[in-house]
Amino acid sequence: MGNQKHQPVGVFDSGIGGLTVANAISKLLPNEQIIYFGDTAHMPYGDKSKGLIRLYASRITDFLLYEQNCKAIVIACNTASAAAYELLRDKHKGSVPVINVIDPMIEAVIADDNIKKVGIIATKTTIGSGVYQEKLTRRKPALKFSAVATPLLASMIEEGYYNDNISRAVLESYLSNEELKDIDALVLACTHYPLIKNEIAAFYNGQVKIFDSAEVVAAKLKWVLEKEGLNSERKTADDLFYVSDFTESFERTTKIFYGQQIRLEQCNIWR
Ligand code: DGL
Secondary structure: OOOOOOOOEEEEEOOOOOHHHHHHHHHHOOOOOEEEEEOOOOOOOOOOOHHHHHHHHHHHHHHHHHHOOOOEEEEOOHHHHHHHHHHHHHHOOOOOOEEEOHHHHHHHHHOOOOOOEEEEEEOHHHHHHOHHHHHHHHHOOOOEEEEEEOOHHHHHHHOOOOOOHHHHHHHHHHHOOHHHOOOOEEEEOOOOHHHHHHHHHHHOOOOOEEEEHHHHHHHHHHHHHHHHOOOOOOOOOOOEEEEOOOOHHHHHHHHHHHOOOOOEEEOOOOO
């Protein structure tokens, strides 16, 4: 199991959204080998029960640790972070660092004192878990917030609908919600949403600060690897990208998420 510098970093999501995080990691930490797992067979996670997401997240983590020999795990999915982070962290405590996408986002938001009211948009499971609401209240009680579920967005993006009339109409409908009135900042609490970040910024005419998880999570991983003495000094193998169900649309879309063509390998870890 993972405790050596040259071993890879495991990154997983329900689908392609987590590639936004993997991409930020590969830019910030070019010496790290990434092993990515997109659970496309079970996507979307956003309307599944906590119990089922925990089951999926545990199996994927076991695959990354015991079959791929990863030295650290990044849960590049807000929904899986909300449902399964504590479970995975406690299970692997003392052996492998497990990083979620939610805590680094909370840190980034509370560090900005110009923000008086923040909106949070995410899947139904993430919003329903109350994790963002609870952590923001605990860390910065004076900060006002409004959390709104936007269940269509992840599937819409995964199907390739962004920067078009469909995504504009869906976003307009969600972002016009009264709950999101008067916000100074909006947290994109789903790793699929960086793809629609520009459309969201345009909706607000650049007047609302938009937070997405990719860079903050990569920075957190860097910090953790250095602290644990696990950072690699040179890249020893190519990155690998696994999916639990291969589709052509998935492979086409990865290019936009990752910035370059990726070779996907189907890997059914539930057999
Ligand atoms: N990318 C995932 C997240 O960050 C969720 C998408 C899904 O519903 O599967 O929440």
